[in-house]
Amino acid sequence: MRPDILAMRCNVFVPLALFFNIFFFCACNNKDLDVYVESDKYSNAADFIGNNYNLTLLYAALKQADLLNLLKEEGPYTLFAPTNKAFNDLGIVRASDFSSMKRDSLRQLLLYHILPRRLYTSDVPPNTIDNKYVNMMEKELFIGYKTQKVCAECNLISDLYVNGSKSVSATQNIVLANGVLHVVDKVLKYNPTIQDVLNSKPEYSLFIALLKRMGDWERLGEPVNTTVFAPDNAAFEKAGITANDIARLDPGKYGKRLSRVYLLYNHFFLSDMAIYGQLPGSGYYGSPYYRARIVGDELYYFGISANTPMEPFIIHSQAPEANTPLRISNFQPDYQTDYKADNGVVHGINSLLVLPEEALIKESTKTN
Structure with a gap:
């Protein structure tokens, strides 16, 4: 190679090498480098x-x-x-x-x-x-x-x-x-208690009346977790149930499922189902994402289907077809679910899961 060309290449290489050495040295030794620069x-x-x-x-x-x-x-x-x-x-x-x-x-x-x-x-x-x-x-x-x-x-x-x-x-x-x-x-929606959530919405006045009549209202103001699946007034009207009908109910004649089918004694967002996904099993209700005994009426379960559209339902554990729901509902639109309170969550649903005549206690099956 001609000496003059070699010299020219060296003259280019040396400054470049010097530049990268200086850059590398500074990058490795700058202890004050701000990661949010x-x-x-x-x-x-x-x-x-x-x-x-x-x-x-x-x-x-x-x-x-x-x-x-x-x-x-x-x-x-x-x-x-x-x-x-x-x-x-x-x-x-x-x-x-x-x-x-x-x-x-x-x-x-x-x-x-x-x-x-x-x-x-x-x-x-x-x-x-x-x-x-x-x-x-x-x-x-x-x-x-x-x-x-x-x-x-x-x-x-x-x-x-x-x-x-x-x-x-x-x-x-x-x-x-x-x-x-x-x-x-x-x-994001928030109220201090579930009572506050329900009281703030006139469409739940009949549901509130049912909870009060059946003795389940006070829990919703206490510092214990409850998730409420709340049927609106239209759900009661669709079933032909009025405020006067609720006022005439004798709590002693009805199973706890009449009101407690809507109450889970825990904390539950609908998105929990999306995160954990569908459980394995056979049949539409064969393995629901969520199934919980109704407190005080334990032969009955509240459940939510693992399949879209995640229908809430009630089921009897000893029925001839134990995986067949007695009644199902649907959730109200997304913006009417996931109402957060310090003591739980409220989700709106659009149908009743139990009618009064279905919750009457027979002499041979009375519960405490």
């Missing part, structure tokens, strides 16, 4: 929401509640952000709808959606439920995470759930300058 390229929570067409109602709510400045601060925050449709489901269709709400109540509702920390899906144990994280209202949010690939050709399921609301993989882990955001499909 790129965060200045991200929007803060308030600006991100303001620039997202699918979150315009959330932005309006935050503005009305005077929370935008909070979400511009350093944080860190995790925000579970309801979509416009989630607000539409509650009858909120325009920004001006928030002006009729009490500011303090709206502020509390929105703070309920915010954690004072970063929480990515990778922080939540996969295929678990009831991971508890305290929000800015100092209340616990129940987080579940499902990750599953059911077949080689199937897409990976990666769903995050918070108090029963869902965030799919495409809307999770949105990095913000001051935290992380997950878009959810429902507005």
